[in-house]
Amino acid sequence: MIDTSVCVHCGLCLPACPTYQETGMESSSPRGRVFLLEAIAKGAEPSLESVRQIDECLDCRACEEVCPAHVPVGHRVDQFRRDHPQWIRQSGSGMREQRVVRWLTTPLGLHGFHWAVRMSQGPRLRRLSQRWLPLPLKSLSRGLPKTMPRQLGRARWRSKAVSEPGGNRLVVGLFLGCVMDAVFATTNHHTADLLSDVGCIVEVPMSQRCCGALSFHSGDIEQARRLAVANIKAFESVAEVVVNAAGCGAFFKEYAEIFAESSPWQAPAKALAARVVDVHQFLDDHRLPNLDQRPLPEARLTIHDACHLAHAQGIRQPLRDLLLRAGYQVIEMPEADRCCGSAGTYNLSHPAMAHRLKQKKAADVPQEVSGVATSNPGCMLQIQAGLQDAGRLQRVAHTVDWLWEAYHGNSR
């Protein structure tokens, strides 16, 4: 049981919570959720309405970041979902996606997903899908990139080499992710290129799997553990593991929490967590060349801070420093670290709230920027879809993609 007893109900978390901002209801605020969870822990039978309000938590961690006593509300809600799947089901959301997630996190499922998404981008299927897909998926599919290259996982499998070996260069492992590699494989290719630029040898272990966050958050802890073990083994030999998806990075860093204290995997999980580095942090520490004297054309970007990068990992400044060094101009949007509503599989399980947050985020993107930089595949899909819905033309891409364009693109 994760402890909420350190919560003294001061209420400083309220304005940080996206769902409280939307509804204004105490019961959909972090403190309200703590009250409800405490009542349930004391034996009160919750109504479906209160379960729904608890379950409406995005797990964006904004409240955990501002809490003076770091009360883990997001973690606690997550645990509530795992402990009481029957209530979540009855309340009409949540666990439906568990089976999909389990399929998606197998290599075969992932390839299937990749090809399905790739096929669906053909003009005919695209039109068809816009007619037949359920509403939340329909909107999301509008956020998909127009062209998709092969997954890096497949490419590596064929060529065996992403970068040339040699010298005393630092060997880093590149984590590919599941949605990241299926939909945004370009970003993985770009990440590998930039890591080579700063002098690293990039290894892409073929036995790596999905990080397990999607399984864990949809209540499937067994699957999450299996995936974690696979990744612990896969990355055993590299000094550092570079992760470009914020959600995966945050989950890696908390790997130890999914194993019991007595589990033999506890120590290896901690060891891996300590070697995981977010790509922005890594590239900022290893210094890409400074290009800010030669500003790029169309160089104005805004940044959406992915929740699991900003709130969960406390990483904000490296993105800005990297983009500035690459010659971009950064125009901040209001509340850049407010959740876009994607939140793992939240946009599938809670389409209504996800939709409101998506619209709000799209409206916050300044008119004068040419693009949005962010750090998580879910956010990329969600914000692109939101902009598309609003008839806006700005492109959403991973910070790494924008950097790659500055260092490798044709514009120079």
Added chain:
Amino acid sequence: MEIPVEEVLVQIAQVVGSQYVLRDASVLASYGADGFTLENVPPRAVILPGNADEVAETVRLLAGAGVPFLARGAGTSLSGGAIARQGAVIVHLSRMSRILSVDLKNGMVECEPGVVNRTISQRVAPDGFFYAPDPSSGQACTIGGNVAENAGGPHCLKYGVTANHILMVELVLADGERVRVGHLAAYPDPIDFLGLMLGSEGTFAVVTRVWVRVIRIPPSQSTVMALFDQVAGASQAVSAIISAGIIPASIEMMDQLAISAVEQGTYRVGYPPDVAAVLLIEVDGSSVEVQSDTEAVLAILAKFHPRSVQTPHSEAERDLWWANRKTAFGAMGLISPRYYVQDGVIPRSRLPEVLERIAAIAERYRIRIANVFHAGDGNLHPLLLYDDRDPDQVARVIQAGSEVLRVCVEVGGSITGEHGVGLEKLQEMSLQFSPEELQALRGLKASFDPQGLLNPGKVLPESP
């Protein structure tokens, strides 16, 4: 007479939208308390109006049926001001959170009541302005609640409290009538109705719009941190600074127990664990003024043998010092399951003596008391730590709290500086006011709220 609440709520749902009338018992449980945790009473219902018209109509309907009610903002009250007593309905103003206009030529911002305190300063900061009253809960508390409680904060030492920064307020009276009190031109009425409303803790009317004064950010400022090995040294230094005629923007103090909590919290300064007290002193104004004041402060501090004195190396470090101080209450959760904070005010010259007496009270009642407070204006915040699962300890904490307030009144102070009376200090009201004075206050309340429906069970003890 049984009040036909059901019927009224159905009518109100037609006004505000049915999704904005909360009835579900387990949802209402989340509204049972605010920042004050010694009492927990779920409201009969919660209504979330979207604009002032809906507030007026809601109040009219509730008053017509004789249903008691109270307004709530972010629920950060430390005196139980936003807890629904006597079967009251909560009118939650969180949806009314827009800044309606900004007029910097006249130094004025027009806000809905649910606007968060800090967002006003954030909004006008790019133009070099700020809203001065800065309660420690400023990241969450709302301007409507600030008006109701006449909120203070660290920087109120120099700039004054909420009452000094409110130009005009729009209110819904107990019968649903909408009125405005005060003037944008800031001249006083022959009868100061605005003054009456400020700090009335929601017992006279519901605030639906607020026009606040914003002022220029001072061109220069300087923050000094002083660590002391003796609490007495720190408190004597505070008295000495004030009596030297210096008016810093703020003088804040934390003692060892408080420091031990914030140093486990989210914003860690790195205070040595064995230090007895820390003073944060900020002076602002023109750069000449700031320089001479800082020098004077440093000279006075040196006389009281601080362990060390330093200034921040960067803006970020200064912000960290303040974030550390301002989140001290919330961080208490790290050293105790619950806390009960007192809010007494004393003449500053009595600071060393009163702190000693508070320490003696803690010892007598076998509880721990942490001190985090606005030393500069003598506004104490003893945090009485307790475990709510231990009824005996809860009883001792309540008694100890009352005794602290008795000491404050005895030395010529008052029972509240900025947190309000709420439901918490009802008994102690009679320490400070005579029966005749209390009766006069009841008369005043009745003239605004003859049915006694507004925020029942607060501020004024029942007449004997």
